[in-house]
Amino acid sequence: AQSVSQHNHHVILSEAASLELGCNYSYGGTVNLFWYVQYPGQHLQLLLKYFSGDPLVKGIKGFEAEFIKSKFSFNLRKPSVQWSDTAEYFCAFSGGGADGLTFGKGTHLIIQP
Amino acid sequence: DAGVIQSPRHEVTEMGQEVTLRCKPISGHDYLFWYRQTMMRGLELLIYFNNNVPIDDSGMPEDRFSAKMPNASFSTLKIQPSEPRDSAVYFCASSFRDRGPDTQYFGPGTRLTVL
Numbered sequence: 001a002q003s004v005s006q007h008n009h010h011v012i013l014s015e016a017a018s019l020e021l022g023c024n025y026s027y028g029g030t031v032n033l034f035w036y037v038q039y040p041g042q043h044l045q046l047l048l049k050y051f052s053g054d055p056l057v058k059g060i061k062g063f064e065a066e067f068i069k070s071k072f073s074f075n076l077r078k079p080s081v082q083w084s085d086t087a088e089y090f091c092a093f094s095g096g097g098a099d100g101l102t103f104g105k106g107t108h109l110i111i112q113p
Numbered sequence: 114d115a116g117v118i119q120s121p122r123h124e125v126t127e128m129g130q131e132v133t134l135r136c137k138p139i140s141g142h143d144y145l146f147w148y149r150q151t152m153m154r155g156l157e158l159l160i161y162f163n164n165n166v167p168i169d170d171s172g173m174p175e176d177r178f179s180a181k182m183p184n185a186s187f188s189t190l191k192i193q194p195s196e197p198r199d200s201a202v203y204f205c206a207s208s209f210r211d212r213g214p215d216t217q218y219f220g221p222g223t224r225l226t227v228l
Contacts, residue, residue, distance in 0.1 A: 034216075044204065044219040090156065099144060099210065100169060101217060103156035 002027050004091050006104035013081055014112050021076040021107050023091035031095040033074040035065055038088040038106075047089075050074065061085070086111045115139075117220035119205050125226045131193040134223045137186055138207030146206040146217060147180055147190050156204070162188065163210075195227045 007022035025031060035047040048059025055067040065076045074091060088108050092101040118137040126132055138145045146161040160170040165182045173180070177196070182188040192199055202224050206217040 036219075043221040044206075046216050046218075049216060092156075098169065099163070099208075100146060100158035100161050100172070101148075101156075102158070103148075105155040 002093075002095070002102045004093060004102055004104035006089075006091055006107050008107050009105065010108045010110070012110045012112065015083055016080050019076070019078040019081045019085070019109070021089055021091075021109070023074045023076065023104060024072050025074065025091075025093045025102075026072065027093065027095045027102075029096050031093045033065075033067060034092045034094075034101065035059065035063070035074075035076050036090045036092060036103075038090065040087065044090070047076070081109075081111050083111045083113045085109060117205055117207055117218055119203075119220035119223050121223060122221060123224045123226075125228065126195055127228050128196055129194045130227075131191065132195045132199075132225060132227075134190040134203050134205075134225070136188045136190070136205030136220060138188070138205070139209075139218055140186070142207035142209045142218075143185075144208045144210055144217075145182060145188050146208075147188070148204040148206065148219075150202040150204060150222070151200075159190070159203075192225075195225075197227045200225055200227050 003026045005024045033050040036044045037047050038044050047063050048057050050057045050067045058064045063078050088106045090106045091104040120135045147159040150156045159172045160180045162182045180190045202222045204222045206219045208215045208217045
């Protein structure tokens, strides 16, 4: 069955720390990969996406993610986090011609000032 | 653009009542998705439409759930009768797929509480 695993449910960091959120997907075919963010009280917004080409993808607000096909991974990174990055982060994918997204359970990130 | 619009934002109802959630996709988008978010199961796809036609409803939990899209600018998700386990946040999303996959834009969600 298709699934997405996000390794950390809760992450607490101090401002200026580096961030890496893990994401692994389970699917045997070609995938489209996404990271969405949900700030407190707001709706889901796209951070970045990978469809094809360069496996290192840059998104908004200084975030980037790297697609490693051999590891079925799409980890999210940011070199220096800010208090405003406090939010819930969701990894998701679509594949096999299906258009609906399969989401991970999310990672709740708290940045301490 | 106003983005995806959902109503109501909050709904509290009693078990057994009918609940109707509404969604207006972004103008020009040809795909519309309904998702449900719970603590236990996270975000799950319920059903999606392409050009107003339901394509995949395999995520609809049971016959109490139904969804319609009578035109390109409106969709409903109905639960009849509602049960406490239906309590969740229901999201609508839309996208425009021209020659490949594209980004889904999410609405603010409807928080449903069934007592």
